[in-house]
Amino acid sequence: MEKRCCGMRGLLTFLVLWIISRAPASGADVAREIEARRGKSPSPGTLYPVLKSLKEQGLVELKAGKYVLTHDGHEELTEARALFTAIFYDRDEICKGKGGAKAGRAKSA
Amino acid sequence: MEKRCCGMRGLLTFLVLWIISRAPASGADVAREIEARRGKSPSPGTLYPVLKSLKEQGLVELKAGKYVLTHDGHEELTEARALFTAIFYDRDEICKGKGGAKAGRAKSA
DNA sequence: TAACCGATATCGCAAATCCGATACCGACGG
DNA sequence: CCGTCGGTATCGGATTTGCGATATCGGTTA
Numbered sequence: 001m002e003k004r005c006c007g008m009r010g011l012l013t014f015l016v017l018w019i020i021s022r023a024p025a026s027g028a029d030v031a032r033e034i035e036a037r038r039g040k041s042p043s044p045g046t047l048y049p050v051l052k053s054l055k056e057q058g059l060v061e062l063k064a065g066k067y068v069l070t071h072d073g074h075e076e077l078t079e080a081r082a083l084f085t086a087i088f089y090d091r092d093e094i095c096k097g098k099g100g101a102k103a104g105r106a107k108s109a
Numbered sequence: 110m111e112k113r114c115c116g117m118r119g120l121l122t123f124l125v126l127w128i129i130s131r132a133p134a135s136g137a138d139v140a141r142e143i144e145a146r147r148g149k150s151p152s153p154g155t156l157y158p159v160l161k162s163l164k165e166q167g168l169v170e171l172k173a174g175k176y177v178l179t180h181d182g183h184e185e186l187t188e189a190r191a192l193f194t195a196i197f198y199d200r201d202e203i204c205k206g207k208g209g210a211k212a213g214r215a216k217s218a
Numbered sequence: 219t220a221a222c223c224g225a226t227a228t229c230g231c232a233a234a235t236c237c238g239a240t241a242c243c244g245a246c247g248g
Numbered sequence: 249c250c251g252t253c254g255g256t257a258t259c260g261g262a263t264t265t266g267c268g269a270t271a272t273c274g275g276t277t278a
Binding site for chain 1 (some may be wrong): 232236237238
Binding site (some may be wrong): 118119121122152153155156158 | 250264265267268269270
């Protein structure tokens with residue numbers, strides 16, 4: 001039962017939005033991308049509800065069998081990235097990179 | 110209401126571990142750090158159970174009223190960082206939007 | 219001593235997150 | 249025509265996550 005202390009749970013939606021923003025992708029494409037990054041593919045029962053939710057929120061759109069970000073989707077992603085950056089402004093240390101980066105102040109909407 | 114699509118949920122434990130690794134901190138210290146990063150402080154009912162769980166897993170230890178990482182804690186953090194990095198290997202793009210994706214300013218959503 | 223205050227800690231509850239199983243559909247081969 | 253296969257999608261349930269309210273404890277002040 002390995003109670004993983006930091007399973008990175010709750011980032012799936014963010015990750016999906018991020019992946020789609022990089023290139024139009026079908027559900028299966030997204031699944032493959034996630035598997036490549038995280039090591040294992042999410043269940044259909046996990047991925048598709050996320051996609052559906054995103055679509056219902058008007059954040060993504062289905063075009064020619066591929067999901068693409070809408071205007072609102074880009075905005076949402078921008079805000080999410082701001083929060084992400086605010087929380088991990090010292091991400092350089094987290095990733096063992098060299099220091100020196102400074103984070104801008106993030107405002108909350 | 111406002112079903113935040115990417116609330117960064119599930120990162121609290123990781124964040125707590127990360128904060129403690131940077132400097133010994135009391136529960137209140139951790140709460141203040143999180144508030145500074147995320148904008149709002151977690152409830153006591155959220156933070157202390159996390160601290161307790163971490164302690165029970167032998168990841169952190171209470172020393173002179175301050176929590177500090179144990180050996181296992183450092184190891185766990187190292188693994189978590191590895192996963193974090195693997196998932197967001199293109200974090201530079203996430204944080205800076207390199208490639209000219211400097212979409213307009215944030216709007217009041 | 220009593221009242222107060224911040225920090226610490228626990229309890230039950232609501233919501234989110236994720237997964238396994240299952241079903242549907244179009245394309246393909248036997 | 250029928251079985252198979254990959255992609256899409258839904259349902260129900262189990263686990264995790266976070267919060268509000270509450271209780272305790274040590275130190276300070278009146």
